[in-house]
Amino acid sequence: MTLIEKLKNAIIDVQPxxxxxxxxxxxxxxxxxxxxxxxxxxxxxxxxxxxFKEGEYYVxxxxxxxxxxxxxxxxxxxxxxxxxxxRRGKIVIGTIExxxxxxxxxxxxxxxxxxxxxxxxxxxxxxANQFVEAIQNEQPxxxxxxxLLTSTMVNIPHVIQSIRTAGLRxxxxxxxxxxxxxxxxxxxxxxxGYAPDASEAVSLVRQMDQARAGT
Amino acid sequence: MFRSQNREPDFENLKQVLQKKAPxxxxxxxxxxxxNKEKRLTGTEFRSSxxxxxxxxxxxxxxxxxxxxxxxxVRGLVFERKSHFVSHALTKSLNEGSVITDRQSFENYAWPExxxxxxxxxxxxxxxxxxxxxxxxxxxxxxxxxxxGIVGYERLCLxxxxxxxxxxxxxxxVGKRIHSYFKACLSYPEVGAVILNDDWGFNxxxxxxxxxxxxxxFPWYKEIVVMTHDNGKYxxxxxxxxxxxxxxxxxxxxxxxxxxxxxxxxTPVEAxxxxxxxxxxxxxxxxxxFMARSGAEEIYxxxxxxxxxxxxxxxYALGSGNSIPDYIPDENYLAMLQAAFDWENRExxxxxxx
Ligand code: B1M
Numbered sequence: 001m002t003l004i005e006k007l008k009n010a011i012i013d014v015q016p017x018x019x020x021x022x023x024x025x026x027x028x029x030x031x032x033x034x035x036x037x038x039x040x041x042x043x044x045x046x047x048x049x050x051x052f053k054e055g056e057y058y059v060x061x062x063x064x065x066x067x068x069x070x071x072x073x074x075x076x077x078x079x080x081x082x083x084x085x086x087r088r089g090k091i092v093i094g095t096i097e098x099x100x101x102x103x104x105x106x107x108x109x110x111x112x113x114x115x116x117x118x119x120x121x122x123x124x125x126x127x128a129n130q131f132v133e134a135i136q137n138e139q140p141x142x143x144x145x146x147x148l149l150t151s152t153m154v155n156i157p158h159v160i161q162s163i164r165t166a167g168l169r170x171x172x173x174x175x176x177x178x179x180x181x182x183x184x185x186x187x188x189x190x191x192x193g194y195a196p197d198a199s200e201a202v203s204l205v206r207q208m209d210q211a212r213a214g215t
Numbered sequence: 216m217f218r219s220q221n222r223e224p225d226f227e228n229l230k231q232v233l234q235k236k237a238p239x240x241x242x243x244x245x246x247x248x249x250x251n252k253e254k255r256l257t258g259t260e261f262r263s264s265x266x267x268x269x270x271x272x273x274x275x276x277x278x279x280x281x282x283x284x285x286x287x288x289v290r291g292l293v294f295e296r297k298s299h300f301v302s303h304a305l306t307k308s309l310n311e312g313s314v315i316t317d318r319q320s321f322e323n324y325a326w327p328e329x330x331x332x333x334x335x336x337x338x339x340x341x342x343x344x345x346x347x348x349x350x351x352x353x354x355x356x357x358x359x360x361x362x363x364g365i366v367g368y369e370r371l372c373l374x375x376x377x378x379x380x381x382x383x384x385x386x387x388x389v390g391k392r393i394h395s396y397f398k399a400c401l402s403y404p405e406v407g408a409v410i411l412n413d414d415w416g417f418n419x420x421x422x423x424x425x426x427x428x429x430x431x432x433f434p435w436y437k438e439i440v441v442m443t444h445d446n447g448k449y450x451x452x453x454x455x456x457x458x459x460x461x462x463x464x465x466x467x468x469x470x471x472x473x474x475x476x477x478x479x480x481x482t483p484v485e486a487x488x489x490x491x492x493x494x495x496x497x498x499x500x501x502x503x504x505f506m507a508r509s510g511a512e513e514i515y516x517x518x519x520x521x522x523x524x525x526x527x528x529x530x531y532a533l534g535s536g537n538s539i540p541d542y543i544p545d546e547n548y549l550a551m552l553q554a555a556f557d558w559e560n561r562e563x564x565x566x567x568x569x
Contacts, residue, residue: 014376052420055419055420055460058420058421058422058423058424058427059368059372059420059422059423060371060372060373060375060376060423060424060427061424063369063372063373064372064373064376067373098303098304098305098306099304099305099306100304100306100308100311101306101308101309102308102309102310103308103309103310103368103369104417106369124308125303125304148306149305149306149540149542150503150504150507150508150542151305151507151540151542152305152306179417179418179478179480180480180503180504182480196418196419196480197418197419
């Protein structure tokens with residue numbers, strides 16, 4: 001087994017210590033940060049996402065795998081920046097105003113990070129102005145919004161409206177998710193996409209990337 | 216009073232449902248009503264200045280709404296967490312309360328004691344209960360919920376991998392207290408059933424793996440259900456989220472009589488009823504989002520269809536998929552109640568109203 005495979009497996013087998021040690025070994029051997037990201041980290045987290053989707057993994061497994069991913073990422077991130085390796089895209093994420101529920105949002109952030117995206121996490125209870133400001137400052141490709149209850153979900157259209165009013169609507173794709181949301185609701189409020197879970201959020205963003213690259 | 220005078224509360228009706236039989240009239244079930252809904256149901260009788268007032272108000276609200284029972288919580292068994300109050304927030308984070316982070320904080324944790332609970336409130340409040348109605352006690356969160364509360368959800372997930380003995384010890388301390396709580400409740404003759412309330416899942420999965428639930432959580436509930444049955448009473452599970460991976464544990468292993476909490480995004484109650492009827496009573500199920508966002512007429516019709524589906528077969532009580540928070544418009548909630556009231560006027564509820 002190559003060291004790259006060893007690292008990928010450490011992520012899939014949810015072993016943060018092993019992931020960190022293997023990353024050190026890889027870097028000592030002169031393996032590039034981009035190779036570590038693209039050959040070990042992203043495919044490793046993809047497999048974790050697949051296992052979650054299939055119901056083999058539960059949130060604890062995903063979180064420990066994300067810990068392994070973060071152990072690697074913290075070592076290679078400065079090198080990626082130094083080497084000018086571009087991230088796949090930038091995503092601003094937050095839980096909607098009035099809502100402090102962060103677990104779903106955190107999982108989505110982790111999976112997207114593991115798929116190579118730069119994540120700007122605005123936290124919880126994020127209002128329309130804060131989303132708009134973040135879009136202006138960070139120039140993301142996507143905005144992802146999470147909600148726990150119907151009573152907080154109804155604040156999402158205000159964000160979309162504010163993005164439109166600020167003249168930014170055609171600069172970002174708005175994606176939504178969370179327990180009370182559905183594809184139908186996403187369409188009703190004019191969001192660009194809905195994902196029922198964290199691994200679907202990754203697939204959705206990838207599909208949209210492809211569609212954008214194709215246009 | 217919203218119910219008619221001749222729709223008298225009688226726990227025997229709900230008992231029929233819990234025995235998976237067809238009740239003589241439409242039966243209603245709810246776990247929690249928002250404060251404004253209790254105000255609406257009790258009118259000028261609404262009181263909330265003391266704990267006893269609140270208990271009596273709930274009794275009156277459930278009586279007015281046409282239920283055969285009143286839920287009751289005996290205060291005192293609160294597993295202290297850090298509070299993080301945001302005045303305009305409608306939700307909270309499952310990560311925020313975390314106080315047990317390691318062995319040391321576990322050793323220092325001030326565990327609540329069952330002696331803090333004054334169970335006599337059950338018999339004192341019983342004088343306000345309709346003579347044929349019964350209480351259904353529930354606890355201040357369940358075993359998994361309390362462990363998540365004091366450890367934090369994400370920390371608990373990591374701890375399951377990093378310090379399994381500590382996880383076991385925490386579940387033990389919480390589990391034995393919840394067990395004692397229900398043991399005390401069950402000794403009261405005014406109690407007809409218990410609601411074991413513990414959210415185990417979310418829209419796609421259980422919150423921790425079924426394997427972990429079987430190890431840390433289910434054995435306690437199995438014991439509580441045995442104790443409940445030994446007392447000649449009924450055990451209702453209120454647990455949200457996806458449940459297909461654990462349904463056999465719920466029915467076959469823990470032997471619950473009924474399950475409450477259904478969501479359209481997981482398994483709509485109609486499908487759940489078809490899958491579970493005869494094995495487990497199905498309570499509620501009108502999805503909360505549906506009740507919050509649909510028109511009263513749609514709610515009335517779906518409720519009626521659900522009553523028609525279960526008529527004759529039994530094992531079903533009409534209610535929401537989770538609770539009636541105040542963001543469900545009053546008229547939508549009342550439309551569901553009305554569907555139950557109207558149903559019984561149709562030849563014992565057995566004919567097709569359309
Ligand atoms: C692109 O952007 C994206 C893409 C995907 C995205 C995304 C963003 N955000 C999330 N995703 C997706 O990816 C994630 C991972 O795959 C997923 O994220 P989730 O956030 O869904 O999942 C997390 C990993 C874990 N999910 C959770 O922890 C939530 C689980 C369930 C069971 C739940 C729990 C645990 C709780 N609750 Co309550 N609770 C329920 C939930 C049922 C459910 N179906 O989810 C729900 C949300 N609760 C409900 C209710 C009604 C309530 N709850 C309440 C209370 C509670 C508890 C305190 C007991 C507890 C903690 C709540 C909390 N704040 O965290 C009350 C209020 C909440 C509050 N004050 O915070 C109360 C109002 C009950 C009452 N009357 O008091 C219902 C809401 C119905 C509605 N449509 O409004 C509910 C759906 C249950 C039900 N049976 O109907 C996906 O949704």
